[in-house]
Structures are given as structure tokens and as C-alpha cells.
Amino acid sequence: MNLKQLSELLQLSQTTVSRALNGYPEVAEATRRRVLEAAQRYGYKPNSNARKLATGRAGSIGYVLPVGRNVDLDPHFVEFLSGLGEHALTREVDLSLTPAPRERESEAYRRIAASRSVDGIYLSSMRNDERRIALVRELGLPFVAHGRSLMPAEGYAFVDIDNEGAFHDAARLLLQLGHTRLAFINGDTDFTFAVHRLDGVTRAMAAHGLPAETLKHHSAAMNEDNGYRLAMMLFRDADAATRPTGVLSASMFMTLGIVRAFNQLGLKMPQDVSIITHDDVFPFLKPESFTVPLSTTRSSIRAAGARICERLVNIITGAETGEVQEIWPVDLIVRASTGPAPSARKPGRRGAEQAAE
Amino acid sequence: MNLKQLSELLQLSQTTVSRALNGYPEVAEATRRRVLEAAQRYGYKPNSNARKLATGRAGSIGYVLPVGRNVDLDPHFVEFLSGLGEHALTREVDLSLTPAPRERESEAYRRIAASRSVDGIYLSSMRNDERRIALVRELGLPFVAHGRSLMPAEGYAFVDIDNEGAFHDAARLLLQLGHTRLAFINGDTDFTFAVHRLDGVTRAMAAHGLPAETLKHHSAAMNEDNGYRLAMMLFRDADAATRPTGVLSASMFMTLGIVRAFNQLGLKMPQDVSIITHDDVFPFLKPESFTVPLSTTRSSIRAAGARICERLVNIITGAETGEVQEIWPVDLIVRASTGPAPSARKPGRRGAEQAAE
DNA sequence: CAGTTCTTTCAAAGCGCTTTGGGAAAACGG
DNA sequence: CCGTTTTCCCAAAGCGCTTTGAAAGAACTG
Structure with a gap:
């Protein structure tokens, strides 16, 4: 019909x-x-294709899906997608995913732009040397970025969280609790968020008179394995008097590994070591559901997805000019995984004064 | 231009x-x-829309993305999507996601079919009373299902894994190791895979002369919380002489929670309790990376995604008629989380003969 | 060399919708 | 009651591509 x-x-x-x-x-x-x-x-x-042709509107928003060797779409994506989908539903737009290996990414953007198959796209996993912003702008493709680049760029639309502030606050709390030997198990510093987080930690340390070099900083892909590996590296052979007492972790997945390492090494939280993790609010893995509930910096990645969809639709329909740069504050939530630095209590009897749970 | x-x-x-x-x-x-x-x-x-209109081909495959309250897109989806994307890339097709709340799902399928915006779709999360198969067939939409329904239906294309066989083998192994009190922490039995898995377990028990009623079976959404909750329910107040000694778990996420409960209760694997988990092969969470490496039934959900994309494209291009029903075998991989039943060794000295790691 | 077949190109007709520019009928105003 | 405005509907022209059917010219035939 x-x-x-x-x-x-x-x-x-x-x-x-x-x-x-x-x-x-x-x-x-x-x-x-x-x-x-x-x-x-x-x-x-x-017929949607006829309508798209006639109106020039595609009724969908696009995303270049990174695929290929060494590219693991992580669970963050699915949460983000959920949020995006939830809002997309209310505006009756579809999501169009164009798979592309990283080395042919820009080709994919060009094709999307030239073929007019979507009305706008969103960018995520922003890197320090992000070229996609200039590219999609040149292509005239409306976009909203999740996160931002370090590169200077004239006002473009993004939604980001205050990674710097979040990790500053987290580090400051540890410092206030008397921790002076901090470790930061960070995500890949090719990504801007990881750089911002590091900035936040070092700023807090500087404010406490601690030079940045004293921070044990390691960055790697955010998975369980790397969390375990890096925690082991930091703690296995380290002397109790010199090893870190405060750990910042970039993701719940890393923290799973870190906690595993701690269990294996017999380190107790928070008696021997305090930890604060960033929590993207996964429904399937919650920080309060750890044996020792985790203190976190919390920001819902799903909410960000919904907001980005909303703004993208607004930009497409002209309801927004698309230069607003949103930076969301992040909550610091204290749970049982943080406590005073062991050195602040009697040395040599670590943890003894606190009953095991 | x-x-x-x-x-x-x-x-x-x-x-x-x-x-x-x-x-x-x-x-x-x-x-x-x-x-x-x-x-x-x-x-x-x-211009892709003009081309689509002229050819009638959309060059993309669709999926109805469940969104809304109580619908958590889980990490399985992202893995599946990765696989799908990897193959889609080689055939130059895009993926189109249409968000829809579950109660308006069929409307979404109808719209997709009538608007001809995709060439075919894939169905996943198959339920026992699956109506989508009849629906999409009636709509004339080519499709491949990931998993299958319990409802009888004339040959339709699906790719599934041998859930029954996998859990049969896993249960049989536990039985062979002398475990007689088994527990199964299963996924939601509205989903067919969970029913098949339960069938596999009970078949193995029957072969060992154990009635199905002796199985402690619990089903719930597959997340960390539920794993913890159900394990606590089974083990917290249970007598060592009557509590289960062999546990089957439907997912790594549940197992995270189960292991947490075991740690908290001081139960050691495999001395006090053996566990076998289903592993969908997530790159970010590996069974060998648990303090006690987990025995698993393993099947890559990513590979399934790639295969489904391949078959769907074949069906669309007419290279396949679309009635082949693939059921993939599942590997049973034994690691340290399984061992002989404690009752098979000297009672009262549980675990003492094995050094703590 | 006339007749036939290939090769290469083209004009034009869709695909199924939206949108422009009228135009007829109805309602209104004085 | 006649001119003007408003209401309601229509024919036709796109949107940018693919594909059909035909034609012109080149290349073979015998």
C-alpha cells in the first residue's frame, strides 16, 4: 500500500x-x-526512503562504530546507547551505526555526510588529538560530542563530565584523610578524560604540597585484567612503609581486578589501603555491592546518552545553535572503601583496631 | 555534487x-x-536515500532496541554488536537500531517492515512464548534469530548455542566429581536459553538417579546483585551437611556476586563448593582472571553476532534460503573452581588438605 | 558491401514521497 | 448581490538515483 x-x-x-x-x-x-x-x-x-529523499531529512542519527582487532566496544557503550535510545524513542528517531575500523574512520564520516543518510552524528571516546571535530564540521554534519578534545576548537557542542573536578575532589579526600602516597590506575591517556582526571589528581596533590612525581600513575585500557596487573605491580613486592595507601581507579572494571589483587595479597580496605573508583552507573555492577562497598565519583553515562540525543535533535531541528558546552558536576560518594591513612594510626598494627566486618 | x-x-x-x-x-x-x-x-x-528509493534495497539491517523502565541492555549486547559490526563492515551494510519499549515492540516491527528502511532484521533475547517470529514472517521481513523460541515453528533461520548440552555436561562433571547437592543460579526462565539450560541440568541429574526436585534452582536477571543475593540465600544459614556443594551459574556477572558471597561466608572454592559458570567471552572480564580461576561453559557471543550478520546478508541477497537452524557446540573448560565434592573427602576437615593459594 | 551482431551510450520512466503554486468552492463583507 | 477573502483540494514538479528500451556506431560476417 x-x-x-x-x-x-x-x-x-x-x-x-x-x-x-x-x-x-x-x-x-x-x-x-x-x-x-x-x-x-x-x-x-x-516509505521511509521516499520520504527521506523528498524531505532531505533522514530521521536518524548516526554513529561510527569502531570495530576490528584490538577494538573492544566496552560496556560503557551499551549504557550510553540505552540512554540515547530512550530519548531517541521520544523523538522518533532511529540510530544508525556505521561500522568502521579506526584507520578508515574518516572515510566513514565522509561517506555518511555525502550520502545524507543521517541528520547528525554523535562522537564519543574523544582523544587528545581529536581530528574528527574539524572533519565533521568541514563536512557540515551536525554533531554533539560526548567528551571533548584537548585541541583548541571554536565552540562546538559537547556534553562532558567534570573529570578534573571529580578526581581532584577524590584525591583531596584521600589527602585530607592523611594519605600521602597515592596511586592512580587510570584509563588510556590518549583519551582526554584520562588526562583531565590526572590533572585533577595532581592539582589536589599540589595544593597539599605534594609534587606530581610522587604519584604512582599507570594508565591502560579499563578492564579487569589491567586493574589486577597494575595493582599487583604496585603492591606485590612493596614495603608497607612505602607502598601507596590511597588508590584512585578509573573504572569499576579495573577495580574488580584491583580488589582481586588486594584479596590475594591480604590487603584490607580501608585499613591497609583506601580506594575511590569512578562509577559510570552500570545497572549490572554496583559499587555498593562489593564486599567492601566502594567510594566512588559517580556520573551516569546513560543520562549523558539521553542528553546528547536530546541536544543533537535540537541542533538538527534548529532549536539550538550547537555551541553550548556542558560540563556536568560529578558526585563524590563516600562508602566503606575509604578511611584514614594507616600511617595516621599506630604503625605496625595495621588494621588491628578495626574489627573485620 | x-x-x-x-x-x-x-x-x-x-x-x-x-x-x-x-x-x-x-x-x-x-x-x-x-x-x-x-x-x-x-x-x-x-545520495543513499535516493539510491535506496530507486533500488528498494536499504543496505542496512535492523534491530529493535528494547528501552524503557526495567529494561537493561546488558553487556552481552555490546559484544554481540561488535561481532555483528565486524561482519557488517565487510559487506558494507549499516545497522539501524529502532528504540522501542517492550509493550510497543510489535508496532516497531510493523513500522520497520512497512517503511522498508532495512533489508532484514535480527531478533535476540528469544523468549519461550516468542511472538516475533510469526510477526516478522507475516510482515515478510527477512530475519535471523539469535536463540530460538520454544514455540513450534516451521523452519526459520536461527543461530543458537547448545545450552542444553552445555549445562548437561557441566552438571554431569559435577556429578562425576561426587557432588550430589547441586544448585543452579539461572537467568530469567522467560528466556528460552534459561529453560534449555535447566533441561540440561535435570537430564544429567536424572542420568545419575537424582530427581529434579533435589536441584536448588533459582532464576533472576543476570547481574552481580542477584548472584550475590541468591548465593547468600542458598548458603548463609545452610548447614555444611545439607547445603549445595556444586553450583552452576548462568553468567559471569552473577558469578561475580556469587564469589563475593562465598568470600564473605568464608567458603572456599573448590574445597567447600565447586562452581561452573557460563562464559560469553567478554574481553573485559575473564574467567581465568578470578582469584580462583573459573571452570566455564564457553561460547563467544561475538562470534555469534558475526555469523548472524553473515547469514542475514546471505538471506537478503538470496544466497541462502533461510531455514537453516544452527546450534553451536559449547566448550566445557575446567579450571580451579571445580573439584571433588567435599563429602568425598574426610568430613570435618574441609579444605585443610589443600594449601591456601 | 549489405546484413547482422556487439559495444557503448543515452533519453526517459520510474521509485514514493513532499511541496509549490494554483484554482474552485464556500464564506464573508459591504 | 457582487467582489474579496478564506478554506479546501489538486496537478505537477521535484528529491537523486537506477533501470528499461532504444539507438548510434563499430565490428564482424558471408
């Missing part, structure tokens, strides 16, 4: 039927009802 | 240019080169 058939059936022109269906005012209410009813009855749905 | 402009520039008809670009034979080699070069130089890319 197409428009022509429907209009013949109704003894109306295609114009009128189209207008009735799309809510234009210049059609009599009685006619509109008749049209809507017939459309409903015969199950007429406009 | 569109086809008309390009053809005028080249002093050729649109027909010829279009044919040259699409590799039709009836165009002179010299002309083709000239066209390709010009297209390259002026950055001509065909």
Missing part, C-alpha cells in the same frame, strides 16, 4: 492525503479523519 | 555515469576510469 493507492481509494489527491497524514492545517478536519482512519485500516505506512 | 552535475561535468549521461560507478559491464573501460577518477576528485558520493 503506497500513497497513490491510498489516495485513489479515498478519491483524493496524493497531496491531500499526504497533508492530512502529516498534520498540515490546510485540510478539513472531516477529511483528515477519513484519511487517518483509512490509513490505519489498510496499514499504510509511508 | 550529485549525479546530474557529475554527468554534465563529464559530458556523459547519468545512465552511463551510474553504470560506470556501479560496475556494470556495458561501459567502456576508458570511460569507467574517467568517471571513477572524476567521482574521486570531486568527492561524489551517491
